[in-house]
Amino acid sequence: MPKTILITGANGGLGTAVVKKFLDENYKVVAVDHSGSRLGFANNHPQFELHAVELASETESDTFVKEAISLYKKIDGALLLAGGFAMGDIAATDGEALRKMFSRNFETAYYLTRPLFQHMMENGYGRIVLVGARPALQPEAGKNMIAYALSKSLLIKLADLLNEAAKGTNVVVSVIAPSTIDTPVNRKDMPKADFSKWVSPAQIADLLEFICSDKGDPLRAPLYKIYGEA
Template sequence: MAKTIIITGANGGLGSAVVKKFLSANYRVIATGHDSKSRFVTDHPMYEYHALNLADETETSAFVDTMISKHKKIDGALLLAGGFAMGNIDTTDGQAIKEMFSINFETAYYAARPLFNHMMQQGYGRIVLIGSKPALNATAGKNVLAYAITKNMLFKLAELLNETAKGTNVVTSVVAPSTIDTAVNRKDMPDADTSKWVKPEQIADLLDFICSDKGDAIREPVYKMYNNA
């Protein structure tokens, strides 16, 4: 039987590659995004798309409950939604922190909480959070302060969830890429050496491994995908 996977941020540069990978690997994909329609997949028997404000806890919780009621079992959740902002200690005020907190932490936590509880009840599940290199490396993070701080919180969330789930087959992973080779990043950094970046398809392959039976024995993982950046 095909595993059922929720993918947030499905219309982004990373999300689109992950959706395509998981559909090609015969998963049932439940995708979410801010846009009213899916940008990259329009007609596939194993795919459904929902517009969702992940920063709204009530809306997100209701969505998760509806998906559980409809599909009975959610096997995995790839929480890819997030955002980026420049700014060092001089330019990062409280509002900037709040905005990045909402985009990077709330969007993950509000989905992870009900999904984690569901997975604990069913005795199986995989949650994947997207961290970042700047969240772990002060040199890389000092000029993206709010982004680095709020992404770093996802590592602690995963640690706490894995401690809660210890002894079960429910696992929360964090994937920490350096710069991802997306169209938006190429436009924003036209002079960068993109050969050092991480391709979305490489991350998609890793996520497939995490959710597959091949990754069944792994616990408490943090995957650093830095390439040569």
């Protein structure tokens, strides 16, 4: 019986590589995004489904998780990749900018994590992966992206709190903190950068698969700094 893995941000630069990896490794993939424009390769795969869910909506997210649980009975893993980026030092970061990043990075993960964590605790097994970022861990990297760094740091805190609540169980919340990922958007935005120093989406997908596989079973409360050479 393949494990069922929910993947948000599935249509993104990272998400598309992650969907591909998990289908290649025979998981059942329940993908979530606004659009599936870059997921054509998965369309006819028997173990792939795509759902359009507005993850900033608590109601939509909660309904989606309840339907998924009733359909699949057991969600084994959730890779909550949806998020977004914004520059801005303290002068440029007003309340609206702050709320936008909070919603895009924290709420999109929190509203799914809340019902999924409870479901996994009831099952005695589950893997949730949240996406932090280096600016949330290193002030020198975050000082000019205040709202982004703050919203990502909350996810790291959430993982700490849930791992404490899950102590003694086989439910684990992992955090990955990538530096710059080698995506088409980043290449376009930073054409003069040395792309060879960036971490590839496929490398991150391999790590995520390891976390969800039986090989990842002994891991507890991990935080992976995926910085490559950047």
